[in-house]
Amino acid sequence: MKILCVIPARYASTRLPGKPLADIAGKPMIRHVYERVSLAKRPDRVLVATDHSLVLQAVEQFGGQVMLTSPAHPTGTDRLAEVAVSFPDFDVVINVQGDEPLIEPSVIDNLAAAFDRDPDLLMATLKTRLAESEYQVPSVVKVVTDLNGYALYFSRSLVPYPRAASGNTTWYKHIGIYAYRRDFLLRYASFSATPLEQAESLEQLRALEHGYRIKVLETDFQSVGVDTPEDLAKVNALLRAR
Numbered sequence: 001m002k003i004l005c006v007i008p009a010r011y012a013s014t015r016l017p018g019k020p021l022a023d024i025a026g027k028p029m030i031r032h033v034y035e036r037v038s039l040a041k042r043p044d045r046v047l048v049a050t051d052h053s054l055v056l057q058a059v060e061q062f063g064g065q066v067m068l069t070s071p072a073h074p075t076g077t078d079r080l081a082e083v084a085v086s087f088p089d090f091d092v093v094i095n096v097q098g099d100e101p102l103i104e105p106s107v108i109d110n111l112a113a114a115f116d117r118d119p120d121l122l123m124a125t126l127k128t129r130l131a132e133s134e135y136q137v138p139s140v141v142k143v144v145t146d147l148n149g150y151a152l153y154f155s156r157s158l159v160p161y162p163r164a165a166s167g168n169t170t171w172y173k174h175i176g177i178y179a180y181r182r183d184f185l186l187r188y189a190s191f192s193a194t195p196l197e198q199a200e201s202l203e204q205l206r207a208l209e210h211g212y213r214i215k216v217l218e219t220d221f222q223s224v225g226v227d228t229p230e231d232l233a234k235v236n237a238l239l240r241a242r
Contacts (some may be wrong), residue, residue, distance in 0.1 A: 001091045001092060001113050001116065002089060002090045002091050002092075003042050003043045003044050003045075003090065003091070003092045003093075003094060004044065004045050004047065004084070004087050004090040004092070004094070004182075005037055005040065005043035005045070005046045005096060005108060006044065006048075006049050006050065006080055006084075006094070006095055006096070007030070007033055007037060007046070007048045007056065007096050007097070007098050008028045008049050008050075008076050008079050008080060008095065008097065008098055008099035009033075009047075009048050009049065009050040009055050009059075010028050010050070010051055010052075010076075010079075010082060010098070011050065011051060011052030011054065011055055012051075013051075013059070013073060013227075015227055015228045015229075016226065016228060016229060016231075016232065017228060018054070019099060020050065020055045020058070020098050020233055021054060021055070021058055021098075021112075021226075022226065023118055024101055024226075024235055024236055024239060025239040025240055027234060028204075029099065029101050029226060030058060030059060031058070031059075031062050032047065032053060032098075032099055032101035032102075032157050032239075033096065033097075033098055033100055033101050033103060034048060034059065034062070034064045035181050036100075036101070036102070036103045036104075036105060037093055037096050037103060038149055039105040039106065040105040040106070040108035040109050041105075041109050042108065042109045042112035042113075043094065043108065043112070044090070045065065045087075045090075045231065046065065047062075047065045047066065047067055047083065047107075048065065048066040048067070048098070049065055049066075049067050049069050049079050049080065049082070049083045050068060050069065050098075050120070051068070051069055051070065051073070051079070052064060052069075052113070053088070053116050054067070055118070056068050065073070065101060065166070065227070066087070067083055069082050069083065069086060069098070070082060070241075074095075075203055075205060076095070077185070077188060078189055080095050080180075080185060080189070080204045081092060081186055081188075081189035082187060084182050084185050085186065087182075088118070088225075090183075091115075091181065091182055092111065092112065092115050092154055092179055092180065092181060092182060093179070093180050093182050093185050094108055094111055094177070094178070094179045094180075095177065095178045095179070095180070096108065096177055097162075097176055097225065099121070099226040099227065100223060100224075100226075101224075101226065101235055101239070102223075102224045102235065102238065102239075103177075103223075104221045105127060105220075107177060107219050107221050108154065108173075108177070108223075110217055110219065111124050111125075111126070111132045111177065111217065112177040112179065114179070114217060115140060115181070115194050116213055118215070120180045121140065121170075121181065121200060121215055122180065122184040122212060122213070123179070123181070123184060123188070123207055123212065123213070123214045123215070124179045124214065124215040124216070124217060125151075125174065125175070125176070125177060125178050125179070125204070125214060125215075125217070126174070126175040126177055126189065126215055126216065126217050126218075126219050126221070127143050127145070127173065127174055127175065127216050127218055127219070128172065128173060128219050128220065128221060128222060128223075129170060129171070129173075129174040130142060130171040130172055130173040133194065134173060134203075135158050135171070138156040138157075139195075139227075140173050141154055141155070141156060141173060141174040141184075142154070142155050142156070142157070142158060142159050142171065142173055142174065143146065143155075143172050143173070143174040143216060144158075144159050144160060144170065145172075145211050145216045147160050149215060149216055149218075150213045150214060150215055150216065151204075151208060151215075151216050152201070153205075153208070153215070154174055154202050154205055154208075155200060155202075156200055156201075156202070156205055158171065160173075165225040169202070170174065172218070174204075174216075175221065175223045176223075176225075178204070188206070188207060188212075191206055191207075191210050194206045194209035194210065196209055197202040197209065202204070208234060224238070226237070
């Protein structure tokens, strides 16, 4: 099974312009992500997908593989699908966001292993335990799964609602790293937007609303994405402390 790991790196960002090139401990953020992802054992190829020549040049300068994609894509899935079309000999495509400079390589390998175990698996992602301080934070996406680990719903609200919660109730947040069977990714990118997807502004709901299952693996990895100048300062401090 051949695995392609793609790191989408969109240059424009409302809260942090030029985000992929933001300096973290002396390196552009996209280099940190690329180097961390390259430590994973399973991917046969790691590639940055960007819409901007400055990111293209930065990746080429540190010796990474990069592809320039259309700036007109409405979603990250569309950008990922454009890349996947160019790699017909790959079986699985793993999408690691370009703002995850502390990504743990083992989670990439764990996602790949899920496709080894289940030849019918089409799509997989991750969850980790939700901190109480995150319960009412809409930017932290929550996920509930069935007894077999497949997603029932993703929401910006707290789910399940703790009306009669017991000590056995555990809440989870979604970690936005995805893996797709390549053929399914191309199909998924062609689906029309769906009502719940639009209401929550969560693209993964499109797969559920179209009747497809998403396997959700539990992990201890705590994502530290960079969306704001405050996030950038936090990650800089963490890396300098290492």
